Amino acid sequence: MEYAENILGTIGNTPLVKINKLTEEVDALVLAKYETFNPGNSAKDRMAVKMIEDAEAAGLLKPGGTIIEGTSGNTGMGLALAAIVKGYKMVCVMSDKQSKEKMDILKAVGSEVIVCPTDVAPDDPNSYYSTSKRLSEETPNSWYVNQYDNLSNTKAHYESTGPEIWKQTDGRITHFVVGVGTGGTISGVGKYLKEQNPDIKVWGIDTYGSVFKKYHETGIFDEKEIYPYVTEGIGEDILPKNVNFDVIDGFMKVTDKDAAVYTQRLAKEEGMFLGNSAGAAIKGLLQLKEQFKKDDVVVVLFHDHGSRYVGKMFNDEWMRKMGYIE
Ligand SMILES: Cc1ncc(COP(=O)(O)O)c(C=O)c1O
Incomplete structure (x- = not known):
């Protein structure tokens, strides 16, 4: 017999899935680390x-x-x-x-x-x-718990998510792209991957209204960068201890509108019913397309499931009210 002792035993070993239509303009293999297969539907x-x-x-x-x-x-x-x-x-x-x-x-x-x-x-x-x-x-x-400063957060991704991605790509991953909130995912996966191959590039996806990108580029914590935004799950008005800027090569910001529109597009064009930060991550990856070459293997991590956004990004009335769709 093969069974888990309890539901926690089903965490991890999520699939890697090729993205096809949305990434037609990208000259590389783009694979999604599909974290909604976890029992709580997120990474x-x-x-x-x-x-x-x-x-x-x-x-x-x-x-x-x-x-x-x-x-x-x-x-x-x-x-x-x-x-x-x-x-x-x-x-x-x-x-x-x-x-x-x-x-x-x-x-x-x-x-x-x-x-x-x-x-x-x-x-x-x-x-x-x-x-x-x-x-x-x-x-x-x-x-x-304090997920922002609790370094067990990063460690979890260093011990599980990073090694899974390395193994699933047979060590051929060249770029890792992921939305950044507490920083645990990017820092844990990024550290593990760079230890295997220091040439792997790690890109964080940020929002307008968050401090990460400017801080990474200038070392300045600029309060003028902070204002309310709509995108859920990524961007911060603080610098969590889990963000290890040393393993991050750069940040790309995505607008609230684009993140929402691409959340819908992932569902409608790839059959990937995912959360709002997945829309931001795939749009950020497309904005970075000049970084990728033909034989590159780009892995983008999708954090959570679309069911949590049916009242917002998957509700056309809300999307129209926000001015995101006609
Ligand atoms: C939906 C979603 N996407 C992305 C993130 C960012 O992940 P991390 O906190 O590991 O940076 C989070 C968590 O903060 C999240 O809930």
């Missing part, structure tokens, strides 16, 4: 379990404890699944710009969900960073 399952296991080993998370995290939804889902299997209580703190579907999904897997305003500074007491921190101080036997 975040990997780091959620790793962060919990490392916290257990360090004695930070104890039996019967409460896990508290500020999350845009996907990390919360991974943490919630692990909390169920391992017997912890889960509290997710979210910002009000996140899709309602994401909040409902977290409640469906037993999480308590607390919603905070988006348009406040990170150090505002009502921000979702401050609220998660305060709750963890007030709740007995609790552990604040």
Whole structure:
């Protein structure tokens, strides 16, 4: 018999899938690391379990404890699944710009969900960073995950996602392209791949309204770069410890409109029903097409599933209201 001991045993070993129509103008083989095959439908399952296991080993998370995290939804889902299997209580703190579907999904897997305003500074007491921190101080036997600065996040991708991509491409990968939020995915995969072959180029996809690109290019944390944006899952108004700028060759910014339109195009033209950051990632890759040559193997990682965006990027009324489609 072949079976997993519990749902956590099905995390990882996601497929690599060739992108065909959308990348016709790219003179290289473009492959998608398709992370929605994880049981929580996102790449975040990997780091959620790793962060919990490392916290257990360090004695930070104890039996019967409460896990508290500020999350845009996907990390919360991974943490919630692990909390169920391992017997912890889960509290997710979210910002009000996140899709309602994401909040409902977290409640469906037993999480308590607390919603905070988006348009406040990170150090505002009502921000979702401050609220998660305060709750963890007030709740007995609790552990604040902090996916931004918890380096087990990067380690999960260094230990699993990176080696999978290297093996699946038979070591022929030349470029890795991925959206950057906490930085765990790009830093873990990027470090592993560059250790195997330092010539591999690693590109981060960023949003307008985020600090990453300018900081990478100039070393300046420019507050003028920060303003509210629509794209979900990528870009930041802080510099998380998980972003290792040393393994990143460059950033490409994608507009909210393009990210939304390409989220729809992936579904309609490739049959890839994916989240908003996948739209940003594929559009960013197309903007980078001059970087790729004929024999290159470009891997783009798609983080999460389209079902979380049916009220927004897959809702034509919303798309029209935003001015993204006619
Ligand atoms: C949908 C989505 N895409 C991309 C990312 C970025 O991944 P990372 O946090 O590893 O940089 C996240 C998480 O923050 C996400 O939820």
